[in-house]
Amino acid sequence: MSTYAQKKGVGAVLWDYLTTVDHKKIAILYLIAGGFFFLVGGLEAMFIRIQLAVPGNDFVSAGVYNEILTMHGTTMIFLAAMPLIFAFMNAVMPLQIGARDVAFPFLNSLGFWLFFFGGVFLNLSWFLGGAPDAGWTSYASLSLASEGHGIDFYVLGLQISGAGTLIGGINFLVTIINMRAPGMTYMRMPLFTWTTFVTSALILFAFPPLTVALFLMLFDRLFGGNFFNPDMGGNTIIWEHLFWIFGHPEVYILVLPAFGIFSEIFAIFSRKRLFGYSSMVFATVLIGFLGFMVWAHHMFTTGLGPIANAIFSVATMAIAVPTGIKIFNWLFTMWGGSIKFTTPMLYAIAFIPTFTMGGVTGVMLASAAQDYQYHDSYFVVAHFHYVIVGGVVFALLGGLHLYWPKMFGTMLNEALGKVTFWLFLIGFHLTFFIQHFLGLMGMPRRIFTFNEGQGFETANLVSTVGAFFMAVATIVLLINVVMTIAKNKKVGGDPWGDGRTLEWAIPSPPPFYNFKQLPLVRGLDPYWIEKMEGNKEMTPAEPIGDIHMPNNSFVPFVISVGLFIAAFGAMYHNEHSWGIPVLIIGMLVVFGSMFFRSVKDDHGYHIHKEELMDDDKGGKA
Amino acid sequence: MKRLAKGRLLFMLAVTTLFLAGCGEPFISALQPAGEVAQTQYDLMLLSTFIMVGVIIVVTVIFLIVLFKFRRKDDKIPKQVEGSHKLEIIWTVIPILLLLVLAVPTVAATFDLADVSPMEDKNEEGKTDVTVVNVKANLYWWEFEYPNQGIVTSQELVVPTDEKVYFNLLSTDVKHSFWIPAAGGKLDTNTENTNKFWLEFDSKKADEVGNIFYGKCAELCGPSHALMDFKVKAISKDDFDAWAEDLASMEEAAQPETASAEQGQEIFNQSCIGCHAVTPTGANAVGPNLTTFGDRTHIAGYLEHTEENLKAWIKDPEEFKPGNKMTGQYGDLSDEEIDALTDYLMGLKVED
Numbered sequence: 001m002s003t004y005a006q007k008k009g010v011g012a013v014l015w016d017y018l019t020t021v022d023h024k025k026i027a028i029l030y031l032i033a034g035g036f037f038f039l040v041g042g043l044e045a046m047f048i049r050i051q052l053a054v055p056g057n058d059f060v061s062a063g064v065y066n067e068i069l070t071m072h073g074t075t076m077i078f079l080a081a082m083p084l085i086f087a088f089m090n091a092v093m094p095l096q097i098g099a100r101d102v103a104f105p106f107l108n109s110l111g112f113w114l115f116f117f118g119g120v121f122l123n124l125s126w127f128l129g130g131a132p133d134a135g136w137t138s139y140a141s142l143s144l145a146s147e148g149h150g151i152d153f154y155v156l157g158l159q160i161s162g163a164g165t166l167i168g169g170i171n172f173l174v175t176i177i178n179m180r181a182p183g184m185t186y187m188r189m190p191l192f193t194w195t196t197f198v199t200s201a202l203i204l205f206a207f208p209p210l211t212v213a214l215f216l217m218l219f220d221r222l223f224g225g226n227f228f229n230p231d232m233g234g235n236t237i238i239w240e241h242l243f244w245i246f247g248h249p250e251v252y253i254l255v256l257p258a259f260g261i262f263s264e265i266f267a268i269f270s271r272k273r274l275f276g277y278s279s280m281v282f283a284t285v286l287i288g289f290l291g292f293m294v295w296a297h298h299m300f301t302t303g304l305g306p307i308a309n310a311i312f313s314v315a316t317m318a319i320a321v322p323t324g325i326k327i328f329n330w331l332f333t334m335w336g337g338s339i340k341f342t343t344p345m346l347y348a349i350a351f352i353p354t355f356t357m358g359g360v361t362g363v364m365l366a367s368a369a370q371d372y373q374y375h376d377s378y379f380v381v382a383h384f385h386y387v388i389v390g391g392v393v394f395a396l397l398g399g400l401h402l403y404w405p406k407m408f409g410t411m412l413n414e415a416l417g418k419v420t421f422w423l424f425l426i427g428f429h430l431t432f433f434i435q436h437f438l439g440l441m442g443m444p445r446r447i448f449t450f451n452e453g454q455g456f457e458t459a460n461l462v463s464t465v466g467a468f469f470m471a472v473a474t475i476v477l478l479i480n481v482v483m484t485i486a487k488n489k490k491v492g493g494d495p496w497g498d499g500r501t502l503e504w505a506i507p508s509p510p511p512f513y514n515f516k517q518l519p520l521v522r523g524l525d526p527y528w529i530e531k532m533e534g535n536k537e538m539t540p541a542e543p544i545g546d547i548h549m550p551n552n553s554f555v556p557f558v559i560s561v562g563l564f565i566a567a568f569g570a571m572y573h574n575e576h577s578w579g580i581p582v583l584i585i586g587m588l589v590v591f592g593s594m595f596f597r598s599v600k601d602d603h604g605y606h607i608h609k610e611e612l613m614d615d616d617k618g619g620k621a
Numbered sequence: 622m623k624r625l626a627k628g629r630l631l632f633m634l635a636v637t638t639l640f641l642a643g644c645g646e647p648f649i650s651a652l653q654p655a656g657e658v659a660q661t662q663y664d665l666m667l668l669s670t671f672i673m674v675g676v677i678i679v680v681t682v683i684f685l686i687v688l689f690k691f692r693r694k695d696d697k698i699p700k701q702v703e704g705s706h707k708l709e710i711i712w713t714v715i716p717i718l719l720l721l722v723l724a725v726p727t728v729a730a731t732f733d734l735a736d737v738s739p740m741e742d743k744n745e746e747g748k749t750d751v752t753v754v755n756v757k758a759n760l761y762w763w764e765f766e767y768p769n770q771g772i773v774t775s776q777e778l779v780v781p782t783d784e785k786v787y788f789n790l791l792s793t794d795v796k797h798s799f800w801i802p803a804a805g806g807k808l809d810t811n812t813e814n815t816n817k818f819w820l821e822f823d824s825k826k827a828d829e830v831g832n833i834f835y836g837k838c839a840e841l842c843g844p845s846h847a848l849m850d851f852k853v854k855a856i857s858k859d860d861f862d863a864w865a866e867d868l869a870s871m872e873e874a875a876q877p878e879t880a881s882a883e884q885g886q887e888i889f890n891q892s893c894i895g896c897h898a899v900t901p902t903g904a905n906a907v908g909p910n911l912t913t914f915g916d917r918t919h920i921a922g923y924l925e926h927t928e929e930n931l932k933a934w935i936k937d938p939e940e941f942k943p944g945n946k947m948t949g950q951y952g953d954l955s956d957e958e959i960d961a962l963t964d965y966l967m968g969l970k971v972e973d
Contacts, residue, residue: 062844062943135841141795141812142842230813236796237811270691276704301798301809301839303790303816306735310728317720321713324676328712329704331683336700338693349688356680360673367723369730370665372806373651376798376839440652440666441645442802444839447847451923454835455646532698 019552021105022512026112027091027407033116034083040123041075042474044068049431049467052460055452065448066133067150071123073136074154077250078161079119081388084396085257086115086168089196091407093172095503096190098181098521100514103174105550106597111168113560118161121567125153135446137247140228140239144220149571152221156567159214160560162207169203172196181502182541183521187281190501190525191274194281195260198288199253205292206249213242222570240302244295252291255387256284258395259326262348265398266330268498269345270337273525276329283322283329290319300371309368316366323359327352342496343417347398350425351390358386361436376446379439385432397424397477405495409508410488416480420473427469434459500525505538513547516540516612544613546606553602555593562589648830651802655826655834655855657785658805658819661730668726672719734805737817740787752781752861755789755904758797758810758838761845761942762909762922770865772901775909777917778836779854781861782824790816793905798840801853803830807839827855833918844944850922867971868912874899875912875969885965888958892951899969908947915970931963 008016017025047068051059060068094102102108125131132154134143143151176197180189189197217239219225226232228239267274274280296304296312330352339345361383365371374380397420404412438459443450450456494504502519503510505527517540523529530538566586573579647653654660739751748769755766756778764775780786790799792810800807804820822834838849856864877883889899896908903910917926921941924930934941936959939948954962 062847066841066844066846133844139796139840141792145795145843235813237813270699271693272699273701273703275702276709279704279709301807303809303811303814306732309735310731313727313731314724317724320720321716324716325709325713327680328683328708331680331687332702332705332708334687334691335683336702337691338695338697338699339688339691340693352684353677353681356677360669360676363673363720363723364666364669367665367669367727369727369734370662370669370806372734372808373659373662373666373802375807376800377651377802437644440650442649442651442835442837444800444837444847446841448844449847453646454649455644 016552018557019109019554021101021109021550021552023090023094023102023105023108024407024509024512026108027087027089029112029116030083030087030090031407033112033119034080034087037075037079037119037123038084039474041072041080042471044072044075046467046471048072049464051448052450053464054461055450055457057449060448062448063130063133066135066446067126067131069446070132070135070138070150070154071126074122074132074158075119076388077136077254078158079115079122081254081392081396082165083115083119085199085254085392086111086165088192088261088396088399088403089168089172089199089257091403092503093193093196094175094179095406095506095510095514096193096501097176097179097184098502098515098519099175099179100518100547101550102171103178104171106553106556107167107171109553110556110559111164111171113556114164114167114563115161116164117560117564118157118159118164121160121564122153122157125150125157128153137243138217138239139243140217140220140236143217144228151217152571155214155218155221156571159211159218160563160567162210162214163563164560165203166207166211169200169207172200173204176200181515181518181521183526185521187278188521188524188526190260191263191277191280191284192257192260195256195263195284198284199256202249202253202256202288202291206246206253209242210246213239213246216242218570222574237299237302240299241295244298245292248295248298249288249291251387252287255391256288258392259284261395261399261402262330262351263333264501265344265348265402266333267500267525268402268496269340269342269348270334271340271498272333272337273500273528274329275332275335276325277524279325280329283325286322287319290315290322294319297366297368297371300368301375313366313368313371317363320359320363320366327356327359340498342401343412343414343421344398344402346418346421347394347401350421351394351398354386354390354394354428357433358383358390361386374439376444377439378435378443378445381445382432382435382439385428385435389428389432397421402496404484405491405508406503407509408485409490410484411491411495412484413480416476416483420477420480423469423473423476427466427471427473430466430469431463432466434462438463494527500528502526502538505530513549513607516547517542517544544609546608547612548604548606550604551602553597555597558593559590562586562593565589647803647826648833649802649835649837651806653803653826654805655803655823655830656805657821657823658734659803661734662806665723665726665730669723672723676716676719734818737787737819739785740789740817740819749787752784752786753789754778754780754786756791756799756810757905758790758792758799758842758849759946760794760843761838761849761945763799763836763849763851764904764906764910766904767865770869772865772868773898773904773906773910774868774901774913775906775911776919776922777852777854777913779856779861779864780820780822781858782822782827782855784858785819785821787819788817790818795842796840797838797842797849799836800839801834801836803834804853809840822853822855824855824857832856845942848921848923848942850919852918852922854918864972868901871901871912871971875915875971877965878968879964881961882964882968885961885963888954888962889965892954893962896947896950911966911969913969913971914966915968916972928963928967931966932959935959935962 051057130148130150132150134146216227220228226234228234228236263274294316297316300309365374401412401417441455443456493507519538520541566583569579569583644652654663740749740753757764765778766773790810792812798807798809808816808818832855834853836851836853877886897911899911901912919926920930938945
């Protein structure tokens, strides 16, 4: 089965990716799909900023603007940020713990295809009568009043892709618990693995409330339910609670892995072990835990009363403490270090002041009495872009440069990378810093236009100019990617020279079985330990033996297509007679392929010892 | 030396305040508070800003030292430090203390701003001793009912200055949010329950802006969410009482004064009166109450109050507020009919 080295045709490569269960290839799929949706969401952002560049603009109409703002938020959170994070988790985490794959490779593939078809379904709304238009929060009264099928696309699309995310989260949890290499105790796990672990736990608990909320909304909109209809005894506030019980942890689902990526970057390019490793782990777990206790701070103006508001206010402020611990630990990781200003490091360095800004406005928002002014104003828009772009997107861009060699075996161009970085950084602050003031000056969020004479003109224009800087930065990044692929100059296993964790101890890209022999882990930063003792590679923990590998499978793709078809049936069943049959056909495809998977034994295959011995392509240790 | 530092700090404080105050227009900016609620929130804003700027300075100083001092100069491997309990305790405890400094006034203010007990105390007539306004948010317009005075207006909220005004907030269709930035933070108008809070309008600040503050809908509510503005006329208690009495004593609609306006009234009574009242009664109406239309400062809550704008609005409301509920309700009107209607509507006044 060692056909991986042979040249393959386009069709064969495509088929390989459609059926792959290899975590490294699934990571690449996540990267491509997430990157695509990131560009779509970015384009939507540009439309928003062009529309708001001048007062009374008619670049897009009011209704279309609401669709764009909804799709910008939904796409960026669910279809860009999450999958891109999943891309790095898939690419790196199994390598960091010294595993040959994730615990459930089949489910890993299923998770990706569910996300992908959910995302495609959601975006098809643009061509099938209009996108959702009730904001990414889709508050119940507005989303039930929304005409057309936009909201149905939102509900069904997120339901499908949400299932994929949940599957992915469970898979990572099981992987980290069960598949660590000999010696890789919990307190020796790299911080990116730790954040993947905590994030996966958050996904496990946060996505079910979203699933419930989406089902209730689905019944209300398509099957005559009245869960959110106050005239029939329903209640729209329940949607707000369910959404934010998911929605707030979601923020940490995004930002914790970002913290993990930055922790790796700081340590690598300062040539120093992470300062206060155990308190970093503790802070991560604490943030994850507190993240579930604070959802109502998104609802301070809903009218929950002063007692609830005060409690959630104080609870929210408490999160600032572990976050502050992290900031100082990163600073002191660099302190006394030997800092090299590579592109990933630049993103990490820029992240500190940017995220601190987002953090302090977060504390201001946490203070309920003043939040009444900030809520649903541009102040909030500025705040969450500071944390999500300054935290998550910076991490994704930094991570892209850092892990590109590990994923593809080539290096992105450093000069172009720095151009992207500076353009993006300047553009980002130009766009969003001034939006704090717009909000305080009385500009509500989600408005498609504003009138002259309210003092909003200059700041909005500045903000739009900034957005163009970010757009140019993204174009430079794309050029960089294309050039790097075209040049295809291969690099070694530890291209940055200062790799500390296991993934840098094996070739780039790693062989499909990752480790020929599982490595023996002797402490935190195991590869660094070996390097400091003059070893070129990890000490193996086992003799060379047969490696058991899973077979590729097309079933995950088919299951996802089945749900995709069923969703169309559900959506149109009220106006077309073919709706119910299509729904049934889709579900038959789903259950049929599940049945096929259940009854057909698939034992995988073995790479034999002899093949591994011959193979000097890498995987030593 | 110490005094100098103190002076400098005060100076910086003053500059920051001035800088913030220079932001935005006084009739809409939360940075130029025009009442007790907005002032409380502004004070909290300043307090948290100063704490946070302190934090940012500490982070920035360490950050800059690190960036300049610890650049890679040679290939030496730095000492691998595990951590420092002392430092870690410091940056755990100090933030907790700073947060307490903010948390205590926050909690106090949260309870204070939610205290609506005076509007619950009703006298034998079933009225309250304080000014109460029942706000109904509708798709892109606002209705204001004064239960104590027994009057209803819309789009322009009239309030007395220098006293607490209490609000009951409810929506009739989808969720909206009631926000007068200069007077204080917002509260949502839910579809299923009444939310209550109070605001206060400062007479001096009201004078500075010609008595008109801007109000906004702050919760996405549909295509014309951006245009769901309203105006707040803050006038002295005496003026307010006189205005309310004028309205309350109104038995029938204001009579047209010109022939054209008379014709307009006829058209109005045929096409418009099903939704729009011209007497100050009838809460929970289908369309905005037009009793005081001629006194208003804006058409549809955001257009300048001119005859041209009114005519254009009646001709095609959809062009101005997409998704509004008025479009298509009254058939096609000829230009002459619209002119007559405009004359009539502009004459609907109670103020002189």
